[in-house]
Amino acid sequence: MGTTALWARPSADPFLLPQAGVWFGPVTPVYTTYGAVSKSLGGGIYARVNLGTSPFKISYDLSYQKHDSKGVNGLMLVPNYGSLLYRLPFDSLISYQLRLGVGGSYVRIYPYDKGQWDPLFVFGAEMSFPAGTIANIGLRIDYLLLAERLSTGAKRDGHIVNAGITMNFNLNLFE
Amino acid sequence: MMMQKIFKIVLLTLVALSIGCGKKPLFDMLSGSKVHVIVKGTYESNNPRVWTTTVNNDDSMGIIPPNFVQGSIAAYNNPAYFPSIFKLDVAEIRIDGEKFANNRRLFRCSTTDSEPFFDGTGIDFTSNDVVPGKTYSSIQMFTRKMIFDHAYSFDPISAAFLGNVQTLFNEEKEDGFDFNPVQSLCMWDTLRMEQYYTNRIFPVNIPISGGFNFDGDNEWVLEIRIVVKNMVKRYETVHTDGDTYQIYHFFGLSDFASEVQYGDSYIGGNLYGVARAYRPDHVGTIIGSATGQIVIAIPEFSPITDYIAPSSSRPNDGFMPKAPVSTGSDFLSSLEYLAKYERYKAAYGAFVAHVITTFDFVSTWDGYQADRDKFKIPMLATYDNGSGYTITNVPPGRYDVYRGTPVSGGLPTSYTSIGTVTVTVP
Numbered sequence: 001m002g003t004t005a006l007w008a009r010p011s012a013d014p015f016l017l018p019q020a021g022v023w024f025g026p027v028t029p030v031y032t033t034y035g036a037v038s039k040s041l042g043g044g045i046y047a048r049v050n051l052g053t054s055p056f057k058i059s060y061d062l063s064y065q066k067h068d069s070k071g072v073n074g075l076m077l078v079p080n081y082g083s084l085l086y087r088l089p090f091d092s093l094i095s096y097q098l099r100l101g102v103g104g105s106y107v108r109i110y111p112y113d114k115g116q117w118d119p120l121f122v123f124g125a126e127m128s129f130p131a132g133t134i135a136n137i138g139l140r141i142d143y144l145l146l147a148e149r150l151s152t153g154a155k156r157d158g159h160i161v162n163a164g165i166t167m168n169f170n171l172n173l174f175e
Numbered sequence: 176m177m178m179q180k181i182f183k184i185v186l187l188t189l190v191a192l193s194i195g196c197g198k199k200p201l202f203d204m205l206s207g208s209k210v211h212v213i214v215k216g217t218y219e220s221n222n223p224r225v226w227t228t229t230v231n232n233d234d235s236m237g238i239i240p241p242n243f244v245q246g247s248i249a250a251y252n253n254p255a256y257f258p259s260i261f262k263l264d265v266a267e268i269r270i271d272g273e274k275f276a277n278n279r280r281l282f283r284c285s286t287t288d289s290e291p292f293f294d295g296t297g298i299d300f301t302s303n304d305v306v307p308g309k310t311y312s313s314i315q316m317f318t319r320k321m322i323f324d325h326a327y328s329f330d331p332i333s334a335a336f337l338g339n340v341q342t343l344f345n346e347e348k349e350d351g352f353d354f355n356p357v358q359s360l361c362m363w364d365t366l367r368m369e370q371y372y373t374n375r376i377f378p379v380n381i382p383i384s385g386g387f388n389f390d391g392d393n394e395w396v397l398e399i400r401i402v403v404k405n406m407v408k409r410y411e412t413v414h415t416d417g418d419t420y421q422i423y424h425f426f427g428l429s430d431f432a433s434e435v436q437y438g439d440s441y442i443g444g445n446l447y448g449v450a451r452a453y454r455p456d457h458v459g460t461i462i463g464s465a466t467g468q469i470v471i472a473i474p475e476f477s478p479i480t481d482y483i484a485p486s487s488s489r490p491n492d493g494f495m496p497k498a499p500v501s502t503g504s505d506f507l508s509s510l511e512y513l514a515k516y517e518r519y520k521a522a523y524g525a526f527v528a529h530v531i532t533t534f535d536f537v538s539t540w541d542g543y544q545a546d547r548d549k550f551k552i553p554m555l556a557t558y559d560n561g562s563g564y565t566i567t568n569v570p571p572g573r574y575d576v577y578r579g580t581p582v583s584g585g586l587p588t589s590y591t592s593i594g595t596v597t598v599t600v601p
Contacts, residue, residue, distance in 0.1 A: 036206040071274045071303040073205060104196065109205045111306040112391060116197020146202065154200030 014133040015087075015095055017170040019048045019057075023140055025164020027065045029075070030143075032156045037067035037075045042162055048085065055087040061101065061122075065162070074110030077160070079103070079144055081120050095136075099124035105146055107158065118158070121145040126166070133170065140166050208304050210395050212268065212276050213297030216261065216284065216403035219469065220451075221295040221567045224558040224581060225288050227405055228257040231584045233430060236411040237437040238502060239329045239422045256325050258426045260285050261292070261403060262344050262351060264320035268300060268399070269378065270387075271311045276302035279319075281345050286407075293404045300399075307391030314399055314450045315378035318355055320344060323407065323426035326352035331413070331420050331502040340414075340423055352425035354442065357412065361433045361444025362489065363544040375443050384554035385474065385570075387452035396455050396568070401448040402552060403428065408584055410435060410442055418504040431585040432547050434487045438497045449552035453570045459598040461555070461566040465578040469587055470564045471553040472574040475595055479577055482553050484586040485546040490539040494529075496522035569598045 024043030029036065044063020051058065060082050067075040081103025088096040101122035108115030122145070128138025146158030217223040232241035261284045268276040278301050284292035292298050305311060326340035342353045355376050364370045381399060389395060406429040414421045433444030461472055473482060499515035502508050530536045555574070557566045558581075575595050579587025 032206055033202060036202075069303075070277050072306065073303055075205060107197075107201050109201045111304060112201075112204055114199060114201065114204075116199055116201065118201070119196055148200055148202050151196040152198050152200050154203045156200070156202045156206055158202045 014130065014170040016050045016053060017172055019168040019170055021046055021166055021168025023164040023166035027160060027162045029067060029159065030161050031159040033159045037069045037073050040065060040067045055089060057085040059083045059085055072111045076108040078106040079120055080105060081122055083122060094127055094129045097126045099126065107146060119147045119151050121147060135167060135169050138166050140164055208302055210302055210304050210389060210397055212300040212302040212397045212399065214300050215295065215297040215398065215400045216292045217295060217400060218402045218552065218586060219295060219556040219558055220398065220400065222557045223295050223404055226286055227583060230256050231408045233408050233410045233435055235435050235437040235439060238331060238411060239334050239424065241409065258286055258323035258325045258407065260324050262320065262322035264344065266317040266319050269315040270305055271313055272315065275305060276300050297398065305389045307389050311387040312383055314381040314383060316381060316399065317378045318376050320353045321355045322351040322353050324351040326423060326425035329422040331422050337421060340425060352423060354425060354427035357441055358427065358443040358446055360441040363540055365441060366540060376446065379446060379448060381448035381450050383450040383452060385451060393454050395452055397450060397452050399448065399450045400552065401446060406431060406584060413500050413502055420503040429584040431487055432485055432550060434489050438500060444547060447552050449554055451554040453568055457600050458568045458570055459600055461569055461574065461576060461596055461598060462563065463593060464563045465559045466561050467559065468578040469556060469558050469581050470576060470578045472555040472566055472569065472576045473553050475573040475575050477575065479590050481549055481551045483590060484588065485550055490543050495526055571598050571600050573597050
């Protein structure tokens, strides 16, 4: 009797498997964007692969958020970015990750009703713990910098902090 | 190898994204506002007439006469008793009912000629932008409070001076009387069923002369004027709190358009305003001379009659008797009230007899109110203090210019044409 393929575990740590997940939570305009629009709820999807057995992952994130205000102002964002995640070397069941991302975001403002793509930089942190071997549940927080000063020479950038609860599945794609 | 591939993919994505990025400063447009709202308390759009600080007493002050001397309050026409401050509490300003400047603001404006609210400069009111390409026609100013200080309280029996009237402003008790509630209705409103859901001050509806069509690209100024300066009068009201009766003498807006009589509960129908929009980089001036007179400029071919204040007096002073107001719960006051009430009943019988024989009650009052509804404040006005007049911030166009002599506590009752001018942008 050898081990059957059905029950074989591809690695010791399911966290190193490719992952796909969703998040949602409060999205808050900060700094110069604070006051222009109100906080709201946002959410998104993402997919990640581990770089071998290193503590690094690469990820692709796509999310959506729409901010209203007490007045007529409105802001709609579709952040769309790739990022590099680093898992902090703590010997713990809970994994802590830091994230650095670049990409673009579709930005639409109201009442002007004008939209365009803006360059996007993301700095984030995440903590998650395993829910069995197939899923992880966690909390994440991201700071989104919509770098319009870089792309248009404007006076202000967009500043948003996205927080949320997240769940991702460890996908055994290679078995 | 793998890291290199990933690095290349990320780099290519970045290049692709930076080529595809838009060039509009969206967050600047979102945070800043190109529409600057300024609020003025003057009839004139610039260089207003200086304050006349003589106390103007309304003829309706009947319970404690205005010239009654009691203690230190020798109140008759003494400039020392003219209000020193006007306090304004605005919940928000909307444009055509849309939320637009929805920040509560409180203003303390001294009744001096250097106060921005009264010197033609105006005070800033934080606002958002409006929808570009849409034409707006009116402003709704939600006024929570309007307060003048130097409001005094008297005992209805002994006429003893009881002290300054106090009211809440900025959540603090301050000297002054909030006359906003009593100007929520005008006399005509009180004759109608609709009075139960009519409110003339929350919001105050202010027309935008010429409309406002925001282009979205240029800086605009939206100037809102409510006529307060030199339109101040003292009134009397009975204040009851449980079985405590007091007579208040307070300052409110002059009854130049809708007359207030003895026993009236409301002094409304006398708050008029106008708004106008202009591009500060796209305006000219109108200059000339008309010493000691108010000069107005209205769009060419507008009828000047719409800008002449209606005569204040009511259709018929004896038309409809008013129910008496009790001034105390003591025996003498009650007896006096009953006697007055008997007289009121007799007068009301005569009124009914008159109405059912002539049938002109409705048409007379509706005609009276229609004159008040069509009265407008000119979009451009100034005052010539002797050194010639200059109307500033005039959008390009053709204007009919008129001059008129101001009256105390009121607006010119007639205007004389000076001519028509064409304003071009320099």
